[in-house]
Amino acid sequence: MHYFKNYLLFACGWLAVAFNASAQSPDTLKYNHSDLFGPVVWPVTSNGTRSAAGKPGPNYWQNRADYLIHATLDEGKQDTTIMGDVTITYTNNSPDNMNYLWLQLDQNLFRPDSRGAAVTPITGDRFDVKGFGRGGVKVESVTVTYKGQNYTVTPVITDARMQVRLNQPLGGKGDQIQVKVNYAFSIPFYGADRMGRKQFKQGMVYEIAQWYPRMCVYDDVEGWNTLPYMGLGEFYCEYGNYDYYITAPANMVVAGSGDLLNGSEVLTPTQQKRLDEARNSDKTVTIISDSEVGKPTTRPSKGSLTWHFKMENTRDVSWAASTAFIWDAAKVNLPSGRKCISQSVYPIESAGTHAWGRSTEYLKNSIEIYSKAYIEYPWNSAVNVSGVALGMEYPGIIFCLSGLKDGGLWGDVTHEIGHNWFPMIVGSNERKYMWQDEGFNTFINQYSTLMFNNGEYAPKGLNGKPALYSGTNAQQVLRSYIKSNDPLMTPSEAIGLNDYGQYYNKTALGLDMLRDVILGPERFDYAFHEYVNNWAMKHPLPYDFFRAMNDAAGEDLNWFFKPWFFTTWKLDQAIESVSYTGGPENGAIITIVNKEKMAMPVELKITQANGKTELLHLPVNVWQRNGVWKFKYPSTSVIKSIVIDPDHQLPDIDLKNNVYKAD
Structure with missing residues (x-):
């Protein structure tokens, strides 16, 4: 999910202030080499499910959930309601028998008595979960089918979780069970910045997410993952196939995750023809223009229509509906030669060449960049929806704020669709390890921004090298880093509300x-x-990521992973002194110190009075025994200046001591 409007900060670095270094005693340093380079043992799983090389082990398993969903959008007098039923075919690939199943009821966040409402500060917060008192899921019935027997279950609902207790244990190693739930809920206006509804000139835009009861993950690490949905923490879902039907008023256009299977029933012949054209066009093709929105000729019938979508091997689906949608699309070219389609739907308030008129272009290019750089986008369609949500991601569909323009819209689009790689393809646990999706995605967004349209929205002067800090934001972000109280491994619902930007x-x-x-x-x-x-x-x-990087890179990086992810330790490298023995033409003794608890490799830019300038790289191993390092540099004249980290790639908290200048 989006952290703030312009989350992608780039860097030119911080201003260095010169000084004459004074002597430092090792006893005054916070640094302790044993803390940093001492033994680190990551947790291990049993029975060979995960390997020491950071890969799925020979006995790795994960469960599967396939969904058949029927839902109706009903615009009532007071509320607009989703009514539906979901049939989940759950495959237990674990070796364990199960006496019960756990499902997520995310809409219960919007109940006035939810845990999320209870922990909302009195001043409110970004997620505003107290803002819809009529929210919550009404579970009308739960039916279980197992080994040819059907029976009804009275579920045990605790906040945003539902336990289904079974009459007979579900067997392991591939056994299957079906659970059917009939349910309904009212759509909140502002659904914790992840979904909701917003009124525009030509109609309401509904962004519908977390809209059906879905399985909690049962994994080889914790068994059932039942952390409740409370606002900030996002989702952890099983993979499976989705077959879903959305019934809505016939004057609405529905956009959804996956493939639309019945276009001939819900689209006019003209719209179908334009869609076919878009699938073969690198330029954006209009499916419904601004002048066509709301006209009866743009819809094939009156009353209601049912839209049928299907998406395979995904961990979730979402959709949107409105009478106000302009709709356009273009072809996406994938590295294998396969093609898919990029689409955008938005109201006239969002239209324009400096706004959503380029949304499909942004979406198309982001998918092409990420597919080439990391792994190919696996689905056949992606759509961007303009509405109430600032920025939110689901497989094959993203929601971006309706008023964004130019670089703001580009940043939102490339971030939200980037989440289709982390965590929709690489399926980490967002609720417990938020950095593993938000941070990875922020990292790859830097590269898409540099690459898109020859760096159209990239800060100038970076010479093709991404970094996080830039201009006026630099000191603000650095201060945030210095003041952060919570490590990255802190679960999302326990981190300070002023600190969660660190995840990104x-x-x-x-x-x-x-x-x-x-x-x-x-x-x-x-x-x-x-x-x-x-x-x-x-x-x-x-821990799989840490091990994977260590193994494939051939480097023990635990000295970095431990402080960066598990602590709030800081970095402060400094130049202590420069001295000569027998004259500067015979070499110099340079002393550097590591004052804070973190350590990094040291890059020094050394300039001599004779004009010679050299970059010297010292490995992190110089800090393995203590925090003071002396070395002889083969100078041939007086050293005029030394700068640590001249390209400003490290978050050193005290830049005054990074520069030495001769008297």
């Missing part, structure tokens, strides 16, 4: 440093691709 920026900055400072692009890119390919459509833990 601190994670992405860490990946930047791994790539550009510690490993180098070639080694990092290879290891990162190994991680992505090994865990596509699976459930990686943070």
